[in-house]
Amino acid sequence: MNIYVLMKRTFDTEEKIALSGGRINEDGAEFIINPYDEYAIEEAIQVRDANCGEVTVISVGNEEAEKQLRTALAMGADKAVLINTEDDVENGDQFTTAKILAEYLKDKEADLILGGNVAIDGGSGQVGPRVAELLRIPYVTTITKLEIDGSDVTVTRDVEGDSEIIETSLPLLVTAQQGLNEPRYPSLPGIMKAKKKPLEELELDDLDLDEDDVEAKTKTIEIYLPPKKEAGKVLSGELSDQVKELVNLLHTEAKVI
Amino acid sequence: MSRKVLVLGEVRDGSLRNVSFEAIAAAKTVAEGGEVVGVLAGEAVSALGAELISYGADRVVVVEDAKLSKYTSDGFSQALLAVIDQEQPEGLVFGHTALGKDLSPRIAAKLSSGLVSDATAVEAAGGNIVFTRPIYSGKAFEKKVVTDGLIFATVRPNNIAPLEKDESRSGEVSSLSVEIKDLRAIIKEVVRKAAEGVDLSEAKVVISGGRGVKSADGFKPLKELADVLGGAVGASRGACDAEYCDYSLQIGQTGKVVTPDLYIACGISGAIQHLAGMSNSKVIVAINKDPEANIFKVADYGIVGDLFEVVPMLTEEFKKLKVHQ
Numbered sequence: 001m002n003i004y005v006l007m008k009r010t011f012d013t014e015e016k017i018a019l020s021g022g023r024i025n026e027d028g029a030e031f032i033i034n035p036y037d038e039y040a041i042e043e044a045i046q047v048r049d050a051n052c053g054e055v056t057v058i059s060v061g062n063e064e065a066e067k068q069l070r071t072a073l074a075m076g077a078d079k080a081v082l083i084n085t086e087d088d089v090e091n092g093d094q095f096t097t098a099k100i101l102a103e104y105l106k107d108k109e110a111d112l113i114l115g116g117n118v119a120i121d122g123g124s125g126q127v128g129p130r131v132a133e134l135l136r137i138p139y140v141t142t143i144t145k146l147e148i149d150g151s152d153v154t155v156t157r158d159v160e161g162d163s164e165i166i167e168t169s170l171p172l173l174v175t176a177q178q179g180l181n182e183p184r185y186p187s188l189p190g191i192m193k194a195k196k197k198p199l200e201e202l203e204l205d206d207l208d209l210d211e212d213d214v215e216a217k218t219k220t221i222e223i224y225l226p227p228k229k230e231a232g233k234v235l236s237g238e239l240s241d242q243v244k245e246l247v248n249l250l251h252t253e254a255k256v257i
Numbered sequence: 258m259s260r261k262v263l264v265l266g267e268v269r270d271g272s273l274r275n276v277s278f279e280a281i282a283a284a285k286t287v288a289e290g291g292e293v294v295g296v297l298a299g300e301a302v303s304a305l306g307a308e309l310i311s312y313g314a315d316r317v318v319v320v321e322d323a324k325l326s327k328y329t330s331d332g333f334s335q336a337l338l339a340v341i342d343q344e345q346p347e348g349l350v351f352g353h354t355a356l357g358k359d360l361s362p363r364i365a366a367k368l369s370s371g372l373v374s375d376a377t378a379v380e381a382a383g384g385n386i387v388f389t390r391p392i393y394s395g396k397a398f399e400k401k402v403v404t405d406g407l408i409f410a411t412v413r414p415n416n417i418a419p420l421e422k423d424e425s426r427s428g429e430v431s432s433l434s435v436e437i438k439d440l441r442a443i444i445k446e447v448v449r450k451a452a453e454g455v456d457l458s459e460a461k462v463v464i465s466g467g468r469g470v471k472s473a474d475g476f477k478p479l480k481e482l483a484d485v486l487g488g489a490v491g492a493s494r495g496a497c498d499a500e501y502c503d504y505s506l507q508i509g510q511t512g513k514v515v516t517p518d519l520y521i522a523c524g525i526s527g528a529i530q531h532l533a534g535m536s537n538s539k540v541i542v543a544i545n546k547d548p549e550a551n552i553f554k555v556a557d558y559g560i561v562g563d564l565f566e567v568v569p570m571l572t573e574e575f576k577k578l579k580v581h582q
Contacts, residue, residue, distance in 0.1 A: 013510045013530045017396040024397065035511050094362070095371055120510050121393055124374040126362035129330070133366035138441040139330065141359045144504075154445075159355045160456055161505035162449050168442035178497075178511055179504040215405075217371025221387070222400040229536060232557035234548070240570060242560050246542065247574040249558055254540045256462075256519040257486065257578065 001053030005044045006101060006115035007072060009065040010034040022223060033068045036116025039176035042183040043146060044114050045076040054078045060097050062086040073194035074186030080199040088204045093216035098130030100214055103207045105135060110171060117142045117175035132173035140166055142177035259291035262348035266297045266309045267356055273305050275459060276352030278312040278419035283412045285313055286379045287348040287386050294318060294344060298336040300326040306430035313420040316428040324437040328356050331440040334363050339435040353411035361411050370407040377416040394510040394533035414459040415516055455489040462488025463517045465508055468495040469524015469564055476502055478568040479523055485575045493525045509534035523564040527552030
């Protein structure tokens, strides 16, 4: 089975966000594989182990993403592809990324494509479904279970807490929701092996795309931090009095009840 | 510049969701005086058209088909694209719900358009329509404009105020016949889990539990409090990882981001990942045994104490308050 995973390098969830020159300050920040993409990688490895085949992890970004791609290889992916847009794309958006990924994937005859349902930085959740539409294959988002039998696929999808059981078939794109699996940590032998696994680096030119083809349709005009929240009132006295005071405050001062 | 803007009216259990009325209000801003057209897709949904109009839609186009009885991206995209083809809109607004998140990128890809997802505010400023949206799960915000083509956005529930309902408003409800072709993904079964009660992302009140809740049973007092306040129950990652509750309840940087009027955090320490998911709530209450817990730093009101004592007392007090109202 020919399996691809779409992966994004993101800020560690532990990181605080600071601005410099109107942009997110990345200096000294820790980066990780987008946590939802980690579920996608784990699932891809499990599907391969059960069905044979090959897992290729793709990322669109700059050369820094090589580190996260190596981590994916250490987890057990077979190959990695970095589409380096650093020199060509200054301000891409989801249109840009999806177009590039679809252009890369269009002749790969992928049976299964997996990604996270959303990236924890940009938070748009667009790229997976966009890629599926560009490739004209079906997709199911926010999945919590994937069962493959030949080319028949049964997927469980999280829909605001309810579960839908969906029947579909390969080729298919799915996006991972929490609960899909428990991503493994790379083992030491895995890390050693990963160093020798193929990591291909491409640019737009290699995909016969130029900057205009992938020019963003949206533009960020300002980034700002939310107003810092002041610590509020910690109540004191008898617990029962505190509770009465709290209800009163919510009713008369905060006016939310 | 006035624009024609389509708004998808989202139907759940036979009723329109609030977020659709909020989307109409957003569409009015995008339209800058142009026409706002509601779109309904489903099976026997045309009766809901009048309600979209009472919330500000000028008219409504309905696509009805048995294949649209449940949402699928294949079915709904065919319906929506047919309406878009007929109406040729310059703007498009959906709710940022499970349905909106699933459908909007596909429509955007099909139309080669941009898409601003999860907008929490929209304004017309300096000749542009400017959307505000959270990034890094609310640790920062960005203002975004569409530079080319259709102005397409999804709006986060609970953030944009709907227009006042006016049942005297009138408008045309027309139907468009669309031949819905085969669906490539079929919903075999829907397992209801969280649907008893209020949807977490749309709830005005969220009562959330962390590791301090100690067990699945420990969520019971939280649920009772939520029921009294007409709210929903949420959880921290810690509580989900400990299997006290389903991951669908998780609030945080992974999980759901919520912005209710009132967020009551019970036995939650307040890790940065959790704060990302709830710190933009209007009023935050923290209940925790540990006075040093990080959650108190973002709380408007705090009670240092055992949630198993405090929460039932709160439930009783709110009951009394409700009786007096």
